[in-house]
Amino acid sequence: MTDQTTGVAAAPRTYPDHPAALRVAAATVAARAAHVRPSSRPVDAGYLDELRRRPPVESGLSRLPDERTRIGFVIVRDAINFGSGLHPHLVKLPGLSGARTIGQHLLDRVLRQGVPDPAYLAGLDAHACAELFGQPTRGPAFTLMTMFATAWNELGAYTRDRFGGEYPALVEEAAGSPTRMVAVLAGMPHWRDVSHHGDLAVPFHKRAQLATYGLSLCHDPGGTRRFADLGRLTAFADNLIPHVLIEDGLLEVSAELADALRAGRPLEHGSAPEVELRAGAVEVCERLARRAAADGDPLHPVELASLLWKRGQQPRYKATPRPRSVSFAY
Numbered sequence: 001m002t003d004q005t006t007g008v009a010a011a012p013r014t015y016p017d018h019p020a021a022l023r024v025a026a027a028t029v030a031a032r033a034a035h036v037r038p039s040s041r042p043v044d045a046g047y048l049d050e051l052r053r054r055p056p057v058e059s060g061l062s063r064l065p066d067e068r069t070r071i072g073f074v075i076v077r078d079a080i081n082f083g084s085g086l087h088p089h090l091v092k093l094p095g096l097s098g099a100r101t102i103g104q105h106l107l108d109r110v111l112r113q114g115v116p117d118p119a120y121l122a123g124l125d126a127h128a129c130a131e132l133f134g135q136p137t138r139g140p141a142f143t144l145m146t147m148f149a150t151a152w153n154e155l156g157a158y159t160r161d162r163f164g165g166e167y168p169a170l171v172e173e174a175a176g177s178p179t180r181m182v183a184v185l186a187g188m189p190h191w192r193d194v195s196h197h198g199d200l201a202v203p204f205h206k207r208a209q210l211a212t213y214g215l216s217l218c219h220d221p222g223g224t225r226r227f228a229d230l231g232r233l234t235a236f237a238d239n240l241i242p243h244v245l246i247e248d249g250l251l252e253v254s255a256e257l258a259d260a261l262r263a264g265r266p267l268e269h270g271s272a273p274e275v276e277l278r279a280g281a282v283e284v285c286e287r288l289a290r291r292a293a294a295d296g297d298p299l300h301p302v303e304l305a306s307l308l309w310k311r312g313q314q315p316r317y318k319a320t321p322r323p324r325s326v327s328f329a330y
Contacts, residue, residue: 015183018203019234025202029279035257036276038284039250043291051307060107070218072115072167077106078211079155080148084239085266085326089140105133118165121156125149151190158188178227182208193329195275206330210236213302235285235305237278238330240312243322251280269327277323
């Protein structure tokens with residue numbers, strides 16, 4: 001990289017390794033948590049086999065014409081891949097959850113008109129989001145549309161001002177490193193997903209890790225994954241993955257928290273129970289990954305998270321309330 005004003009080679013940017021820090025923090029939280037603990041029972045190898053057999057959930061990437069479009073779609077989609085605490089209030093497409101409703105509306109827009117340009121995203125408002133996603137312009141659903149507009153304004157300005165308005169240029173900044181990609185995305189305040197457990201920082205960066213995993217799947221048929229070393233990533237800590245792990249007996253929660261979850265009471269973002277749920281899910285996925293490696297059929301934690309998310313689409317997981325919290329994190 002060259003400084004355009006002096007012609008002198010600029011010092012390479014350095015980026016923190018957020019996933020490595022999260023591994024340590026999640027293990028620490030899991031060991032001292034008051035509300036959520038990983039189960040002490042060993043993981044049955046059959047459980048991993050069940051996860052591997054889950055049929056894919058269509059993400060829409062296969063319907064997009066080229067790698068450039070897929071890259072833009074993943075970044076724009078994951079910039080607003082949050083707000084699960086408000087999803088019960090969304091107007092949903094038939095048979096789809098809140099997250100999949102939002103994803104389908106965005107995919108339809110991209111298929112009709114292409115990926116929204118960064119300059120357009122930098123200037124849109126909540127009413128434009130409501131129109132795109134088929135939502136009302138009042139009430140909790142519109143609150144989420146306002147949050148979406150804020151996140152897209154930020155992404156648009158960041159990509160326009162730092163990367164010449166090119167989503168692929170934002171990805172090229174990572175130079176093939178998944179941990180650098182997470183850090184590049186975390187350069188935007190609304191992507192910085194860091195909670196605290198006491199005095200311990202827990203850098204979840206859920207959307208940045210999920211987007212990095214999605215970007216690894218954007219290559220053209222026969223091409224090479226952009227981010228080969230996916231083992232550097234952790235599980236992306238949302239609300240559905242802890243829910244699945246609780247229902248499957250791999251995460252244990254206190255009686256008080258179990259009552260709150262069964263009653264559908266929202267959790268305060270950043271509260272000890274909410275942080276412990278997310279950290280516990282990360283730690284369980286680390287343990288599952290170690291078991292898979294020991295069995296000779298490795299699965300990376302981020303791949304396990306994807307499989308658990310797909311498992312969570314089954315009716316039996318939808319039959320009980322999942323943890324909910326209103327935030328930009330997930």
